Amino acid sequence: MSDGVKRRYDSTRRQEQARETRSRALTAAHELFVTRGYGATTLADIADAAGLATPTIYAAFRNKVTVLHRVWDVAVGGDDRDVHLLDRPELRAVFAEPDLRARLLRFAVVNTTIMRRTARLRLVIQGAAGADPAAAALLAEIDEARLASMGEHARAAEATGRLAVPADTCRDVLFATTDGSLWLTLVDRRGWSDEAYATWLGQLWTAALVDAGE
Template identity: 70%
Template sequence: MSGPVKRQYDSSRRREQARETRRRILGAAHELFVTRGYGRTTIADVAAEAGVAPETVYAAFKNKPALLHRVWDVAVGGDDRDVPLLERPELRAVLAEPDLRARFAALAVFNTAAMRRTARLHLAVRGAAASEPAAAAMLEEIDRQRLAAMAEHARAAAGTGQLAVPEDECRDVLWSTTDGTLWHQLVERREWSDERYAAWLGRLWAAALLP
């Protein structure tokens, strides 16, 4: 009976080791894309930073554009679970808040935490988009996904009957204030705390979108 148990243990251990290797690669890639730039970072650079062979990076992610895509997904979600953002419990709790002013305040807190994880990477992708087709495609996808997410938030907000503006205006206001630019300017450059920024963003949305 010891044979099958040992094989099962070994298999689980190998899966966990592979997952940990992927995490190291993703962390290394994120750091290098932000500090060095997407265009100036090679797979060999990522491998060296992660302490693995370049072949390991290729085996896990195939190429640099696929690696960038996965780095972004993990940054947005905050972990490597394959769960869409709108289906995550923390965001479902935000959408379940019946009072729209309180909902916008909670969404601002959620968004601020997401900006802490993604804003620098978004700026790096934006900076590389002019010369790197993969970065340009990634930037388009990021904006498209964010617009779709904000459309869902606007639709849910309109459903409460508490909006003072049309649904498409709510969508566009949310979309234009969640790309990381405001967070970068006020938190990174003007040294606001995340707490101050989140409170301000919630008030901004309430002033622009509620009676």
């Protein structure tokens, strides 16, 4: 009995250690990708920054594009849990808001938080996509997933009866304003606060998408 308990403990401890190793590597990789660029960062660089052996990085991720993909996933979700973005509590709260105007304002706040985590990284992936087919494929996957998510938002908006434009137009407006470029321009380059940006984005969406006659 005690041996069984010990084996379970050892297995749990090993899983925790492996998760901690991956987390350290991904945190280091995110910082290096953003500051140095994808092409200039090696797996050895990531290992060194994370305080890990290079073979450990290879064993955990196999190659650099897998690291990039996992860094992106963690940045989007905010952690390494295997939970789809739309199923996370902050997005479920957005969809649960019955008033479309209030919903878009809330979504703007959530999206701004996501942009804080992802906008610079997406710029890195865009830069890498021109020379690396694997990075280009990742960028296409990212945009396809985002378009699908904005489609979900648009269909839910249409269901409120308050949408002023066709659902496809709503989807495309949301898609065009959530790739990080606006956040980079106004927050990173022009010095807006995240709060000011979220307020402006929410007002932009409500003016363009909500039926003012209702």
